[in-house]
Amino acid sequence: MTHSAGDQTRGDSSAFFTGDHSAQMSQNEVFALCMKAARGAGMSWGMADEAGFAASWLTARGLDGPRHLLAQLTAMQGRAWGDLCPTIAPGKWSAATGKTICPVVLGATLSDHAILPGGLASGAILTGPVDFPILLCPFLSGIAAATGQIAVLEWTDGHVEIDANGATPVAAVSALEGQTGVKLRVSLRPGTGPAHSPLPAPAIGAQTVAALNAFALRTTVPASDASRAGAGAASNDNE
């Protein structure tokens, strides 16, 4: 079936954008749309929550989180879980042979392992290649907050420092925009970053929203007479 973007008869609370229109979205909207899209793209519910978190974290810092997540979800289509994960060894978290690591899976796994042997708190980690590593930044911020340190993300021609609040300088993360298949060095160093003033949320494009909605729609069930019958008021609402 087809959906027109302006169909008000849908009980959806996600944004309806049409044509080339773009608009600011709230954190709540970004999280909800991206979480559903990630689930529709094949992530487990719990991992989809991480994807929603990552996209909304970026958006709150002036970056187009939904667009970056969409790039990742598109890239990971048809790939098995094992091909998205890092293989963990002390100091080196490798991609499967010939594969690239999903930044959401890597970020969540780095966060889970942060204070365990082989995790960031026990030393620098070489990893990669990593798809769309800009999506790793939200997780590094969480690790920085949990360990009271600054996370350092380095690649061939750049680096960014991330603390509990975000990156320093704020614009440094944008150097990662559009980059993919990147080999990285991730480490922690003592210290705390300066306070950041918030950046205005970016406008999110209609095409990004439509593509994420298409992934999200994969989590939904086609209508049947039984489901329609049980949906709500059957009586007259004019009483």
Added chain:
Amino acid sequence: MTHPAPLSAAATAVFQRDPAHVMRLARMGAGHPTRLSFLRVLLRRIETEGWLCDRPVWQVDDKGVGHAVYRVQGPGCCYSLVAFAHDLPDEMRSDRVIATAWDATFALFDGDPTAADIERLRQNVPYQEAGRITSNELTLARANRSVRLFAHVVEALSQGRQPDAAEMDSVGYLMRTTAVYGSGKFGAADRACIAARPELTGPFQVEMLTVWLIRAFTADIVEHMARVKGGDRAVRLNADMRRDLGVGNSTGLGMAPFVVRHPILLNNWTAAREEALARVRSQAAATPQSIAALHHALHAAILNAAAWHSEHPVQTPRLADLRRDLAQIAATLPGWDWATPTPWDALWRWGEAHLSTEGQEVLLSLVLEPHGALIDDLADTMGADEDVSFRLNGAMPVADLRAILQEHYAWALEIDFDLPEATARFWYVSEEKLEPRLGERAQEDGSLLEQPLGIARLASLLGKTLEGMDGDLPVATVLLEHPEHRLMVRRAQMAAHHPYAEIRDNLIGADMLPIDMMRCKLAFFGANRFDPRSDRWIRISLFQGAVFPDEIAPGPRA
């Protein structure tokens, strides 16, 4: 009225109810509003601080079409409900979330809107989901008339007389809200942006404020239409009759998943209520004032139960239980020995021994009522910053996670999910309308697209995966192998510190009643007159009997 200083949590612990008892769905579905309910918390603040409430704009024509602005100003805050009144043909009136037009639409503006703001809202708010609002707005809402009562009241007032009391009682509201969206929906301000404001720290305060101001609009629009019709002959609603008006609300399955998806909020709401009960039970004595206030509250509850109608086969026997139990309380109280040690606890124990679940939960509401000075501070503990608990503890050993499951999910581990009735239902989102629905697993397709609301089964599956694993293994290692357990591990780690986080029943079982989940949430809102229209949608009333904005005395109370 003076009260002894509140006891410490440790001192009241002995009077706390067990989460295993409190968090059963049948009990949650018997919940009644209390003085900690969100609309009561809002009204207490507005009355205590003496907010300045006015209606700076009323531009509604003879057809009832136009807009109005309802403004409230408290210490350091100002909010305005921008109301759009429409002329809706009867055939377009639907309470379903999938409706396309309404009798009235609303947005709560953060501050005092300019003419340009109102014009921008006029281009968007009447279209609801198809429009966009901005971070200057806090909520988006709409309402439909109760056609029969609305017409009756217009007719009566236009002829210079008050409406028929029986007609008013039988419906109880002039309009029903069919959705009140907050928390960043459709571009509105995110909760995180406003949660630090003292007046908005508690849960759902902007939504409650929206509905309270909508109630004022419903009375104003009916009087306006009566004036149009009757001219000089028309009269206004008398104050008592107006007070009895609530705002109706129709709620479908969409509300039910909320209490599952927000375990820390559910915990904090419930923990506050349970701590309040424990504080009351722990009182060494009862003052004459508190005993009088209890009788007063009981009288009001009896009147409310008498006016509460439902024809639903689940609710009808519950209403009978409630009325019988209230009568029993009324018969018992006059002879109650208030000189006994911890008399409130003795009363509570009597209730547990003699009353139905409905009766016990209404007794809870009644015994809290006289004890504002003792318990009202607990309202400040009902909000939650859910982000704080988002990050998983990957270093937790498997043995500890197993212990959490044993302590907090034993009820789930006991369920045999091989039995068809244990997995008879599944929650899903419909592709057609994107609304949550509940399917029958054996008869309907789509269970592969099940939403993760069957927490008991998720806990059971996690428990099976952990069986036989090395107890020292960190959770991080398990999750790299088993990403499918990530959601449940996160929940279990939350539940370890939030004993009231989980509904301790199988939410995909054959005998599960979704209306119980809704009533639980609605009681915390402060709703009453729960009237299920099926096992999955319900009508309620908000703010019935409450003060109107133009009755608030400005300035802080002494």
